[in-house]
Amino acid sequence: MASSGFSNRKNFGIGGILISHIERQQPSPPTVIVIGGGISGISAARALYNASFKVILLESRNRLGGRVHTDYSFGCPVDMGASWLHGVCNENSLAPLIRSLGLRLYRTSGDNSVLYDHDLESYALFDKDGNQVPQQVVIKVGETFERILKETEKVRVEHATDMSLLQAISIVLDRNPHLRQEGLEYEVLQWYICRMEAWFAADADTISLQNWDQEHVLSGGHGLMVQGYHPVIQALAKDLDIRLNHRVKKISQRSNRVIITVENGNTFIADAAIITVPLGVLKANLIEFEPKLPEWKLSAISDLGVGNENKIALRFNSVFWPNVEVLGKVAQTSDACGYFLNLHKATGNPVLVYMVAGRFAYEIEKLSDEEAVNFVMSQLKKIIPDAMDPVQYLVSRWGTDPDSLGSYSCDLVGKPADLYERLCAPVENLYFAGEAASADHSGSVHGAYTSGIMAAGVCRRRLSVQHGMSDLFQLVMREEFAEAVVPLQISRM
Template structure:
């Protein structure tokens, strides 16, 4: 979580930009929703239309957008059918390989319409945003494995930024800043943590929530070493990287909608949503 305050332009006032996690995805039964209520942090429900804009600023026809959204969903359904048809062989394929093959063979792609191509690329980029990776690196068989576990209800933003949640959780806790852990020694009854500054901390248990990359590089020594199965999993599992660019405009040209999309020319970086 990293919340940044930006100074507005003509319309004045400061605005919040969450550079880390930003959206509460599904408020029903979500502990973040409960925490927000406990610290009196209002939630702004995100919803409604998200009009797409051409590079020149004009809005994409809503009927075209809807047509392409339906086509994209249909192609994802065909990707799932491909998994069933290919069986174990599907494990070697990425979602991107199959999705783009299906698109290129579709009637819509055959029209050669640059707008349709750009809108399709936007929906691809939007899914890549959700996976923090290009679809060529996302498993065909496992890309939607979390669907059955996702929380229901509206998506929301925390008014004032997610830093309010962190501040609420941190209240009353002894938090040591700028403290780097280099070794964790553990047994069934206790855990001893050593820092690079030579400090030693002892507790009944330790909850390790460092990023996966830290574990992959063995920057923390575990004594005894983690079980082979866990070490193997750490090395095999992948993770994506999502870079955010925050743009501050002097006025809200998009009106009252919560989200907009931006097309790019076919063949250019589709991730520039």
């Protein structure tokens, strides 16, 4: 792996002398506990460490990364959680780090993809009899779906109260019979709805019409992390004080101090804490707060939705499927549709990843690994009757995993518009971060990353004032990642 580019905080020249002088004048640095070792927590801890704070990161799992999890058991990297960089551009907050590590991206869509992370031309869809849907039909229905979604904007303007996106689509089709699809085209439309549900990790009848398209999507399209996200996690975690298998059970605020109690009864005391656990964990009240969180914070936690998306990854001895990015099966209902991500196209490895979202993702979690794989193979054999059996498989269970209880946040019907802002707002010396605390980029890795850095910044400024620390530290801090002279490494086969 390429060098992470981290400074070891050595003294250099005049700046180093200035730091040494300041250190002699400063009181002992503030202490901060970061709870949660996903990318948000790691980025928060990294930022505070670079600002010379004393930081301890507590993570309940036996690994770092949280919902970013690269598995290597296939002999190649397979991301079983987050796998895309949404917005392959310099404006993406993760771009400098990805560049500095020399990581490659495989671009799966441009800016105008109807389903965000794949272009229309990248699909091979099949009907229930295993016949491939003509590509012109796939593209034509995709363009019609774009028009339908555009028409939902009129429905939103006309209705003061919120409704589900599925209800809005129904209204649009009632008003515009020419947009209705029949027969095979109808099944292809259901497949597009299935893909849309995967973007939100929620069913279309739960997605908010008011908010579904309000996310700030960065330019540059979307790219798969060819080497997985693990190198990013590894680089950010370098030199940090990380305690794995430390499940936090209680957070107490006492006289400008925070007392953190973990599952084995041990306690940690700090000046502040940054809480980056997944929204699903907060919603389940798995952590006790003393005193209880204020009502404005509790209602934000309650009203934000958590979607679920799971992956069943299959490794084969050889490739027997078409050279496209996505294999899909169309059906009469969106939940009966399905699709496989072809990692061979992006990485050269003989791996297919079946992806399910919403209620169906929870249904998959009720099955054993073997039962889930058997179901997925039955779907694959409807597309390719002579498909061979996999030699290895992996099954994610983000919805019932006690350390996640869901995949990522989503907007539910009829809820207030300020939920993300309230979720990330501090409660005295408790700070909150994570993908669900990112108003503009919720559900994304770069949103979680930025949220952690922002929470660390607010925490640092407040504690610096309270402890009488000089801001001169910030004048001489070295840049974490210098702008690389090489561009992002992007491929598209």
